[in-house]
Amino acid sequence: QKEVEQDPGPLSVPEGAIVSLNCTYSNSAFQYFMWYRQYSRKGPELLMYTYSSGNKEDGRFTAQVDKSSKYISLFIRDSQPSDSATYLCAMRKNNNAGNMLTFGGGTRLMVKP
Amino acid sequence: DAGVIQSPRHEVTEMGQEVTLRCKPISGHDYLFWYRQTMMRGLELLIYFNNNVPIDDSGMPEDRFSAKMPNASFSTLKIQPSEPRDSAVYFCASARFYGYTFGSGTRLTVV
Numbered sequence A: 001q002k003e004v005e006q007d008p009g010p011l012s013v014p015e016g017a018i019v020s021l022n023c024t025y026s027n028s029a030f031q032y033f034m035w036y037r038q039y040s041r042k043g044p045e046l047l048m049y050t051y052s053s054g055n056k057e058d059g060r061f062t063a064q065v066d067k068s069s070k071y072i073s074l075f076i077r078d079s080q081p082s083d084s085a086t087y088l089c090a091m092r093k094n095n096n097a098g099n100m101l102t103f104g105g106g107t108r109l110m111v112k113p
Numbered sequence B: 001d002a003g004v005i006q007s008p009r010h011e012v013t014e015m016g017q018e019v020t021l022r023c024k025p026i027s028g029h030d031y032l033f034w035y036r037q038t039m040m041r042g043l044e045l046l047i048y049f050n051n052n053v054p055i056d057d058s059g060m061p062e063d064r065f066s067a068k069m070p071n072a073s074f075s076t077l078k079i080q081p082s083e084p085r086d087s088a089v090y091f092c093a094s095a096r097f098y099g100y101t102f103g104s105g106t107r108l109t110v111v
Helices: none
Strands: A004-006 A011-014 A019-025 A032-038 A045-051 A054-058 A061-066 A071-076 A085-092 A107-112 B005-007 B010-013 B019-024 B031-038 B042-050 B053-056 B065-071 B074-079 B088-095 B106-110
Touching: A004 A085, A011 A019, A019 A085, A019 A107, A032 A061, A045 A054, A045 A061, A045 A071, A071 A085, B005 B088, B010 B019, B019 B088, B019 B106, B031 B074, B042 B065, B042 B074, B053 B065, B074 B088
Parallel strands: A011 A107, B010 B106
Antiparallel strands: A004 A019, A019 A071, A032 A045, A032 A085, A054 A061, A061 A071, A085 A107, B005 B019, B019 B074, B031 B042, B031 B088, B042 B053, B065 B074, B088 B106
């Protein structure tokens, strides 16, 4: 079993829909949680960064962490065709670049006009 | 800032040939990472450097893979000899604090 599990999708939604992307993990030592967005033929780019449990909002994006359930989510409101990409969750044990990120496999999202 | 620069963007080579991938990290970033991405295995960390020193190379699949970072602005990943199963997208990323910045990757095809 992988340390971080993520449904690969693809997830197809109409423009304007609310999207929910999720990851589950098994290591309770993870404290810092990230979401990366990867467009086709590009490298992943950092989208959201959160610490421990709770919510963080940035524009149309909300990251949610539930450490008791070992479950993290990314919500996208008013989804746009430009949101079509692969979304990867990532997590680590401490807030240090030298502490390795563990990535999920990514969920491919398609937002149709 | 030009970001993390990787070259070449695409590489097609024959089995048995040597392949060298190149990376220029963001100036001031003291961590550099090499990742490999495939559909089957996702993103895999191959090796990372801190202040030009290799810290963890446990992800390097075989002795055919080697990486160097001769200075703070340049790193290479070499595969010799290359095999078809090495076909993947290879990413370089650099970091100073918590967030990684990825390059656009090198798409390697070994035929």
